[in-house]
C-alpha cells in the first residue's frame with residue numbers, strides 16, 4: 474500500500490490552481506464552459522456527499538454501504554479502529570480506488586473528476602518522497618505537477634515550507650529527513666495551491682507533541698479560511714480538539730455520526746464538593762439521580778447538563794454549602810469504546 478500511495482501521490486496532483494497571486498479558477502483545458510453555468514465549481518453542494526458507497530476486496534468487505542455528507546467549511550473527523558475502512562473511503566473519494574458499489578460527489582463533481590482533484594489537497598497515510606531531492610525541490614516538483622503558473626512557484630514553496638515548519642531545512646535532502654519531517658513535508662505538499670478540500674489521513678502519526686500542536690493550528694487556520702478538512706484519525710483526543718463533526722466507522726459500517734455533543738450525549742458526570750452532607754442534603758442529591766461519595770466529593774453519574782444550576786440552587790436552598798462543582802464530560806475515547814462494544 475505504501476508504494477501505491479506514494480506512486481499515486483506523485484502521479485496525480487491533488488491540489489488547486491494557485492497560491493499567492495490570483496490565478497484562474499479553471500485551468501487550461503478545464504471546464505470553463507461548465508463552470509459558467511450557475512454554480513461554478515459546484516460550490517452550493519456539500520464538500521462530500523456519499524450514497525451507499527461500498528468496497529469489497531475478495532471476501533473482505535472494506536466499506537459497507539456508507540452514506541454521509543460533509544458540509545463546506547467543516548472539519549470532519551473519520552474515526553475507527555485499525556482496518557475499519559477509513560483509508561479505503563478516502564481513496565474512493567479521491568478516485569484512487571474504484572468503489573464496488575454506490576456513488577459519491579466531491580466538491581460538486583463525481584468522484585475521480587480530474588479537474589476537481591486539482592482543488593483537493595491530500596496527505597496520504599503512507600508516503601515516500603524522492604530521497605535525492607531537497608524539501609524545496611520536492612515542493613517545486615509538485616508545483617509543476619499542479620501546473621501552477623511558474624511565477625508563483627517561489628512564493629508557493631516558501632509558504633508551504635513556512636506552514637509546515639521546514640523553512641530551516643529547505644535545502645536538505647529529504648532522504649535524511651526524520652519520519653516526522655517527512656510528514657510535515659507531506660502536509661506542505663497537500664497545502665500547495667490553496668485547496669478547497671484538504672484530506673488528511675492520519676496526519677500526526679509520526680509527529681511529536683509540538684508537531685501535533687502545529688497540525689491542530691493548521692487545521693483550525695484552514696477552517697477559519699472556509700476550507701473543508703476531512704481528517705482520518707484514531708487519535709480521539711485529536712478529533713475532540715479540532716472536529717466539528719465526526720463519524721465512527723467500524724468494519725466498514727458507520728456506527729455513529731454527529732457533532733461531539735450529539736455523540737457524547739447531553740448527560741454528563743458532575744463532581745460536587747459540599748461543606749457537609751447531612752440527611753436533607755442526601756435527599757436533595759437523590760432527586761437528581763444516583764450519586765456516590767469519592768473522598769470529599771460527591772459524584773452524580775448521569776445528570777442533564779442543564780440541571781446543574783438547579784442542583785446547586787437546591788443544595789443551597791436546603792441550607793447546604795457548595796464549595797466546588799466540576800462537570801465532567803464522557804471522553805470521546807470512552808464513548809468510542811462503548812459504541813464498539815454495543816455492536
Ligand SMILES: Nc1ncnc2c1ncn2[C@@H]1O[C@H](COP(=O)(O)OP(=O)(O)OP(=O)(O)O)[C@@H](O)[C@H]1O
Nearest residue numbers: 530533535553554555556557558559560561562707
Ligand atoms: N488493497 C487491498 N487489498 C485487499 N484488502 C484491502 C486493501 N486495502 C484495504 N484492504 C482491507 O480493507 C479493510 C479496511 O482497510 P483500511 O486500510 O481502509 O482501514 P483503516 O481504517 O484505514 O485502518 P488503519 O487505521 O489501520 O489505517 C481491511 O480489512 C484491509 O485489510
Ligand SMILES: [Mg+2]
Nearest residue numbers: 559560561598
Ligand atoms: Mg488507514
